[in-house]
Amino acid sequence: MDLNTITEVVRRPSGRPGADWREGDTWLAGGTWLFSTEQPSLRRLIDLTALHWDPLVPSDAGLEIGATCTIRDLYAFARPGVGIAGTLFTKSCEAFLSSFKVWNSATVGGNICLSLPAGPMITLTVALEATYELWAPDGSARTVDALDFVTGDNQNILTPGEILRRIDIPARALRKRAAHRRFTLTRLGRSTVFLIGTQTPGASDLVLTVTAGTTRPVRIAFDTMPDARTLQQSIDVIPEEVWFADPNGTPDHRRHLTKHFAEEIRRELMAGGPA
Template identity: 35%
Template sequence: MDLYNIETYLRPKSLREVQDWQPNWNWLAGGTWIFNEVQPQVKTLVDMQRLNWSEIEVTPGGLSIGATCIQNDLLDFSFPEAWTATGALKDAVRELASFKLSHAATVGGNICLALSASTFAPVMIALNASYEIWQPNGEPYFVNAIDFQTAPQQTILQPGEVLRRIKVPDGNLTQWQTSFKRMAVCTAGYAIAIIVTAYHPQTNRVRFGIGGSIKSPRLIEFDTVPTPEQIVSAIGAFSPQMYIDNERGSAAYRRHITQVLMQRGITELTTGIKGKRRY
């Protein structure tokens, strides 16, 4: 879609070139969302491509993913063999959208758009990732993935702030096994529940990244493999107002599906019997 109201197009090579941020400015990463619907409030686009933030790096501390990394690049990257949890990152790409979209959309763009059906947000939460945020006139700072999104299409980012990179600690990648489960009204439709389960066989620790069914992604952790009753109790602690209630699915239905997918995810990982990703 053409954005006829755009008056200025900036292509900075560094963040220092972006000065005096205005309310009608908008960052442009892959562009798959911003060019998908009318943006009457946007007058200036700040293209991020020349910032060269598209890296995927294996570091002594773990994994670093640049904000403008194309999603499909995660499928082609050769991760260390011991990093078994990176399967969840690849599943997030496979379950997000079409082949065409994943070759243009960025990892950071999906996270910052903060849709309830984001496939990356629950993965990053399950892997205990952190986000490096750059400010136009200040020092960079880090925020935990669980604290980044506050509501559908709302994050902690202030005007002019931008996600620079995602970091996942080595300890949350090594020897963890993951399961990605997604439920939609129709197979390729908008997700009404997404559950990313991370399981550490040596310690029996379990982490559930929850998205799709609730207004902002959440984390549930267990020190040992939970029983069905413990899963029911854990999601019962969520406020009823936290669940999305719309034409795609009622709050009660989304809560039930969340419970079902959590149970299927941990059963798959503890039995070794591979199930479906998409329902």
């Protein structure tokens, strides 16, 4: 779609963009959502792809994902031999309601900053206990827990001109065992619920991440594996207003699915699979 209110595109921003941020600006990365609908309040696009941030930087500390890393690059990284990334990264990329053409442009950071309940990059990074580095227009930076970033449907903690620079996933999270469940109304549809459970190798803990069925991510953690009743009760205490409603499911439907799949995840991890 043509954005007929745009009067300028900044093709070569400074290495640390934002100092000249003004009302009507927006960041441009993949642009797959930005160009899909009218944007009457926008006047200027600032192209972040020109900064050439490294998309994926593995190290002993974990994995750094540049905010402009494309879904295509992340999917290609999720190959055999990279541990948990070989499963959760793949499944999260495949959870996009999009074609391979969109994968070539859509970015990890863009999906997170759009902050929709069904955003699979939100699911992935919260489940892997990531942190986000945010850059402010005044040159300062802050690091936030991925869990705290999204606050509601299409809502997050970014302030005007603030930018998501990178996502850091700790090595300990990449070593965890994991199980996941996702439900859609159609085979290639938008997620109605998307759950990931993780467990520390050699331990009996459980961290359950609930997304898509809720307006913001919910993390439920247990030091030891709960019984079925305790797990169900922990889901019951999620506030009513947090459950999401749209044509893909009512709050009651999503709560029911969450309970059902949470129990499947619990049993799967108790049984020792999958890695």
